[in-house]
Amino acid sequence: MRYALLIQDNPAIYPTLTPSELEQISKEYLAIRDVPGVVDGGQLQGPETATTVRVQDGDALLTDGPFADTKEVFAGYYIVEADNIDVALQVAARIPAARLGGAVEVRPLVEKPGM
16 A cells, blocks of 8 residues: 655744754655655645635636645655555654654555556
């Protein structure tokens, strides 16, 4: 089964870190791609680049910025292929955002035949 690890980041933490701490965190994120079972991942640009779309009465309404008004922002994801959720949870616990004021949501992907 495949799991999505959805990274909710707390951007307020990064200005408080030293350059060497930031470098270490970047290395940790890159190293997760080498963990067995991690098949994909990506980092999103900052929430200031987001556009939120809502359709109301057939018209698309566009709003600058992310959907949620929260201190945490959706920052990226990993896709993990594992026999059970415990493996995905172990990978999620290695993601720096989980210990830096953010969170990682782990969700099974809907499996489609032939994929």
